[in-house]
Amino acid sequence: MNRPLIFVFLLVSFWSVSAYAMKFSAYNGDVYFDHRMHRLLYECKACHEGPPQHFELDHESGHKLCIGCHRKESKGPSRHCSDCHKTS
Ligand code: HEC
Ligand code: HEC
Ligand code: HEC
Numbered sequence: 572m573n574r575p576l577i578f579v580f581l582l583v584s585f586w587s588v589s590a591y592a593m594k595f596s597a598y599n600g601d602v603y604f605d606h607r608m609h610r611l612l613y614e615c616k617a618c619h620e621g622p623p624q625h626f627e628l629d630h631e632s633g634h635k636l637c638i639g640c641h642r643k644e645s646k647g648p649s650r651h652c653s654d655c656h657k658t659s
Pocket of ligand 1 (some may be wrong): 585595597598599616629630633634636637641648649650651652653654655656
């Protein structure tokens with residue numbers, strides 16, 4: 572590959588990663604959420620009420636949504652805080 576092509580390739584791969592791996596800030600460790608992986612598993616309305624767009628998550632609603640589904644499905648982290656809250 573020539574240089575300009577490599578640059579474009581890096582730019583596109585960076586964009587696609589940053590567009591899907593979401594980060595929610597929390598004082599006890601930020602939470603990373605693979606939106607794309609979850610989108611492939613579920614319909615939008617599993618998490619979005621109404622049109623799929625930005626919505627606010629907080630401590631209570633975040634735990635209700637994320638841990639609620641993981642418990643229900645017996646998949647994904649629900650027990651150990653550090654499975655979601657990454658301190659390093
Ligand atoms: C399935 C993932 C998940 C697990 C497991 C989880 N959390 Fe959370 N937690 C979140 C999300 C998402 C938020 C919302 C973050 C935000 O509002 O930006 C959150 C928010 C919080 C907050 C608020 C932080 C702040 O800055 O306001 C606290 C405190 C917290 N969690 C504690 C815990 C504790 C204690 C445990 C273990 C018993 C735990 N969490 C397990 C996903 C998780
Ligand atoms: C497993 C849960 C889940 C599923 C399924 C899901 N989303 Fe999301 N989505 C979220 C969460 C959590 C956020 C982050 C909340 C926020 O900050 O806006 C989000 C944010 C978004 C945003 C705002 C992006 C941004 O950068 O702020 C869009 C647009 C979106 N989702 C579209 C979709 C579409 C389209 C689908 C279905 C194909 C879908 N989502 C399926 C949980 C989900
Ligand atoms: C509607 C159901 C549902 C919701 C809502 C949901 N998840 Fe999940 N999540 C899953 C399932 C199912 C898996 C297991 C996927 C697998 O193992 O293939 C999973 C796996 C995960 C994993 C482990 C992924 C890995 O790479 O091993 C993390 C971390 C996670 N979820 C975080 C979150 C956070 C944070 C939220 C809320 C913002 C959330 N999830 C909301 C269903 C859900």
